[in-house]
Amino acid sequence: AIIIPNSTQVQDLAAHRKMVFQDLENLYQTREINELIHKEIERINKSLAPHEQIKFFRLVNDEWTTANGMLSQTLKLRRAQLNKRYEKLIAAIYP
Structure with a gap:
């Protein structure tokens, strides 16, 4: 997480x-x-x-906002953008 x-x-x-x-x-x-x-x-x-x-x-x-594209206008997580932004971190957590 x-x-x-x-x-x-x-x-x-x-x-x-x-x-x-x-x-x-x-x-x-x-x-x-x-x-x-x-x-x-x-x-x-x-x-x-x-x-x-x-x-x-x-x-x-960090912040997840609509302005930086991490949240949609309805404040839902934009998983594709989050996965892209944290790709290396996720790979380090779950090798």
Whole structure:
């Protein structure tokens, strides 16, 4: 799964834990943030069927909007554009 975290919440969490980071991209790559997100995913996965569960994920500092073509005018994911944009990342997650 490609996850776009709530940047404000992640920054607040990092500040609370006195984490040092250069930018959001750097922060999203830290082991501590990834472990916290992983724990939350595991908690949510318990209420999901096996085929619905997130097994692998990456955090990205991005926005999906109608302006950048990642969402349709009705706010649906434009999967072809997302697959093209994240082709290498998806290949790294699911080799």
